Amino acid sequence: MNFSLSDEQKLLKDSVDRFVAERYGLDARRTLIASEDGYGRKNWKTFAELGWLAIPFSDASGGLGGGPIEVMVLMEAFGRGLVVEPFISTILMGATLVETLGDKEQKAAIIPPVVRGEKLISFAHVEAQSRFTLSDVITTASTDGNGYRISGHKAVVFGGDSANQLIVSARTSGNQRDEDGISLFLVDAEAKGITRRSYGTVDGLRAAEITLSNVLVGPETMLGKEGNSFAGIESVVDGATAAVCAEAVGVMDSLQEQTLEHLKTREQFGLKLGKFQALQHRSVDMFVACQEARTMMYVATLSLNKPRADRIRAVSAAKSHIGQAGRLVGQEAVQLHGGMGMTDELAVGHYFKRLTMIDTLFGNTDHHLERFAATVHG
Amino acid sequence: MNLEYSDADQAFREEVQNFLRDNTPSTIRTKIDARQKLTKEDYMAWHKILYGRGWVAPNWPVEFGGTGWTPLQCHIFDEEIGLSGSPRVLPFGVNMVGPVIMEFGNDTQKAHYLPRILSCEDVWCQGYSEPGSGSDLASLKTRATRDGDEYVVNGSKIWTTSAHWADMIFCLVRTDTNAKNQEGISFLLINMHESGIDVRPIITMDGGHEVNQVFFEDVRVPITNLVGEENKGWTYAKFLLKHERAGIAAIGSQKRQLNRLKEIARAEQSNGQALIEEPRFRDKISRAEIELMALEYTELRAVSAANQGRVPGTEVNLLKIRGSEMQQKISELLIEAIGYYANPFVPDSFDAGWNEEPIGPDYAAALAPEYFNWRKSSIYAGSNEIQKNIISKMVLGL
Ligand SMILES: Cc1cc2nc3c(=O)[nH]c(=O)nc-3n(C[C@H](O)[C@H](O)[C@H](O)COP(=O)(O)OP(=O)(O)OC[C@H]3O[C@@H](n4cnc5c(N)ncnc54)[C@H](O)[C@@H]3O)c2cc1C
Numbered sequence A: 001m002n003f004s005l006s007d008e009q010k011l012l013k014d015s016v017d018r019f020v021a022e023r024y025g026l027d028a029r030r031t032l033i034a035s036e037d038g039y040g041r042k043n044w045k046t047f048a049e050l051g052w053l054a055i056p057f058s059d060a061s062g063g064l065g066g067g068p069i070e071v072m073v074l075m076e077a078f079g080r081g082l083v084v085e086p087f088i089s090t091i092l093m094g095a096t097l098v099e100t101l102g103d104k105e106q107k108a109a110i111i112p113p114v115v116r117g118e119k120l121i122s123f124a125h126v127e128a129q130s131r132f133t134l135s136d137v138i139t140t141a142s143t144d145g146n147g148y149r150i151s152g153h154k155a156v157v158f159g160g161d162s163a164n165q166l167i168v169s170a171r172t173s174g175n176q177r178d179e180d181g182i183s184l185f186l187v188d189a190e191a192k193g194i195t196r197r198s199y200g201t202v203d204g205l206r207a208a209e210i211t212l213s214n215v216l217v218g219p220e221t222m223l224g225k226e227g228n229s230f231a232g233i234e235s236v237v238d239g240a241t242a243a244v245c246a247e248a249v250g251v252m253d254s255l256q257e258q259t260l261e262h263l264k265t266r267e268q269f270g271l272k273l274g275k276f277q278a279l280q281h282r283s284v285d286m287f288v289a290c291q292e293a294r295t296m297m298y299v300a301t302l303s304l305n306k307p308r309a310d311r312i313r314a315v316s317a318a319k320s321h322i323g324q325a326g327r328l329v330g331q332e333a334v335q336l337h338g339g340m341g342m343t344d345e346l347a348v349g350h351y352f353k354r355l356t357m358i359d360t361l362f363g364n365t366d367h368h369l370e371r372f373a374a375t376v377h378g
Numbered sequence B: 001m002n003l004e005y006s007d008a009d010q011a012f013r014e015e016v017q018n019f020l021r022d023n024t025p026s027t028i029r030t031k032i033d034a035r036q037k038l039t040k041e042d043y044m045a046w047h048k049i050l051y052g053r054g055w056v057a058p059n060w061p062v063e064f065g066g067t068g069w070t071p072l073q074c075h076i077f078d079e080e081i082g083l084s085g086s087p088r089v090l091p092f093g094v095n096m097v098g099p100v101i102m103e104f105g106n107d108t109q110k111a112h113y114l115p116r117i118l119s120c121e122d123v124w125c126q127g128y129s130e131p132g133s134g135s136d137l138a139s140l141k142t143r144a145t146r147d148g149d150e151y152v153v154n155g156s157k158i159w160t161t162s163a164h165w166a167d168m169i170f171c172l173v174r175t176d177t178n179a180k181n182q183e184g185i186s187f188l189l190i191n192m193h194e195s196g197i198d199v200r201p202i203i204t205m206d207g208g209h210e211v212n213q214v215f216f217e218d219v220r221v222p223i224t225n226l227v228g229e230e231n232k233g234w235t236y237a238k239f240l241l242k243h244e245r246a247g248i249a250a251i252g253s254q255k256r257q258l259n260r261l262k263e264i265a266r267a268e269q270s271n272g273q274a275l276i277e278e279p280r281f282r283d284k285i286s287r288a289e290i291e292l293m294a295l296e297y298t299e300l301r302a303v304s305a306a307n308q309g310r311v312p313g314t315e316v317n318l319l320k321i322r323g324s325e326m327q328q329k330i331s332e333l334l335i336e337a338i339g340y341y342a343n344p345f346v347p348d349s350f351d352a353g354w355n356e357e358p359i360g361p362d363y364a365a366a367l368a369p370e371y372f373n374w375r376k377s378s379i380y381a382g383s384n385e386i387q388k389n390i391i392s393k394m395v396l397g398l
């Protein structure tokens, strides 16, 4: 048992912490969000130069062969800075799907440009009816010659506005929620038959509704085996879930610190707010929630390479627990700031909004409680 | 003891329902149904409709233009307004400064201000909180210095709801800097159109504009605008806070929200069934409904006591705490219900006239901003921590 970072991991942590502290203030972030791209191309370039975009990919694919711990280190810092660059959508979802399911040619074509920061890929999977059920897919891909025609609607595709390429899940056989029969296709985001409706999200990211109508693709665009990609999707989503747990921990730690700082400076009734016992105890509850969330982040991260059942148990436990802890920390941070906590001007509200939205990603607190329960009780 | 409303009360409820159904303008109705923002003009139009019916200030005595309804009827009226989704009348005139003027104002003030509140000639806002004085309101620093027949006001108020719409502000100002905190405060009515007043918007995290910071620089206010006695303002302020918190449990609109939650949970799919069929979520809805029932009947106990002539006491503190917690709880369940569609944010869609296709289901767009916005309810009108301090001191004797 060991919860310490290696020397190399510490260097990574120092470098990403420094980036966030020096280059990612609230005002810089506001400017990025308001910009046409919605994220910083320059930042993305920096990520590439520092090797962060290469971390999760094997040496053979042109990556650095990092693992879940390195991703965790990055994501925690990204949470602390409320980073808006499309790291989750492109690196942890899009390109990781290629790494997991793709053949040699596909990896060679996609991962190097992604790692260089030249290509963005989003995973267009969730549908309006699917909620958090990963196998709930009604978008269809029917054979046409030796290729396929894809039709359907994909909901809230993060990074879908700026992606050059999409990985679209579609049913090639089976019923709406069958795990078998789901296939993945690499589709050019500008392909004929694709309409994208882009928008901002409440927490400053970008996403798109993507409609595919009779999008014609060749057989070489299929990622993995026909009808057989569910296990890959599930493991990639579990990895991304652990990553957003780390992001949440970064957000929570920051909220806790901002709140403590406020309690130590703001005075009412002639005393620092932190002198009121009611608030002291609430701060302790926040602190405890942050500590346990961190623990569960480690549990999830360190279980990602374990067999499926162990991985699911750990990831769902962490997502559910952190969802609950995050709600407490976010709500309390706003409350203890009083009126200031309600403003757009202060950072607190922005952290609170991100934390709230992380709960909706990849299944919320209840969804993962249910998924965990299923591992216990069959 | 019994839980039933009398036949007369039921008949009254129907009368209110019919009125609301037949008189809410379709422009307002459309916005409410589409969850769009109401403008100042909407609020004023609605105020005038209620005024026309004589129902704008139900809780005022008849001599001042009130209805003469019993407290229970006032409660029913509030509940029906909330259930119908019709806007509530802006509270600052009718529920706050009006009662203070009636109780402590002189005859000239009563004759001038009360009719203008009723008719909506003056829109009011509340100038209590300051940057350095929130929970510790009595530490406020905005100064009013006597100069002949005028006060000269300097300082700043913050979180002032609707200041950007208001014609008048009632302010707590410091008139004696030597006295103990509570003893040097006066209650002053200030014309918002006076020179030296600057209103700056504060945008809340949901993107909305409802609060402001108001700056006063050498604003001259006639001494005839002082309510009651100089340096006695704290007494009037506390009197007002009681009124501010009454009705804060907003049972009617909470029931409406709960109904909305159920509708959405019926429409949303989860793993092949309606979300409302999912035991985990159904329990949460039920839990909320039970808590709302406990809140409703706790309020009705207070209303019923008031009906029998008892003056409301510290129960308003309890209702404020639980009312705000329930508003927050239900808004939390609402975003939970819609899954990923809590994320999209299209600010323009909250403006009237926006007629593009919604992103995702049409009920989804407003829910996350509403959830963020409702965090305010445990902060404003005396934060819940302050309410608990009051209960523990005044009720529990701690
Ligand atoms: C099963 C058991 C085994 C024990 N074993 C031992 C033992 O082996 N050796 C030993 O020396 N003692 C032992 N204790 C005693 C134990 O340490 C005391 O009960 C404990 O310190 C609380 O003291 P008290 O019972 O006098 O309660 P009090 O100190 O009177 O406290 C009463 C309540 O008030 C709260 N409270 C008190 N002060 C504050 C404050 N400033 N702020 C907020 N809340 C406050 C407390 O948390 C508690 O809820 C044992 C107690 C129990 C129940």
Ligand SMILES: Cc1cc2nc3c(=O)[nH]c(=O)nc-3n(C[C@H](O)[C@H](O)[C@H](O)COP(=O)(O)OP(=O)(O)OC[C@H]3O[C@@H](n4cnc5c(N)ncnc54)[C@H](O)[C@@H]3O)c2cc1C
Pocket (backbone or CB within 6 Å): A266, A268, A269, A273, A276, A278, A279, A335, A336, A337, A338, A339, A340, A342, B125, B126, B127, B128, B129, B131, B132, B133, B134, B135, B136, B158, B159, B160, B161, B162, B211, B376, B379, B380, B381, B382, B383, B384, B385, B386, B389
């Ligand atoms: C949306 C909104 C609308 C508002 N509208 C108006 C308005 O129209 N007019 C107006 O005058 N004001 C208005 N307010 C202001 C509101 O009344 C204050 O925000 C509130 O009184 C809290 O003051 P504060 O913001 O300065 O927080 P602070 O007083 O600094 O409190 C910060 C935190 O510390 C806690 N705290 C403070 N003292 C204690 C204590 N002794 N024990 C335990 N906890 C404590 C508080 O509960 C809070 O959680 C509004 C506020 C909001 C958010």
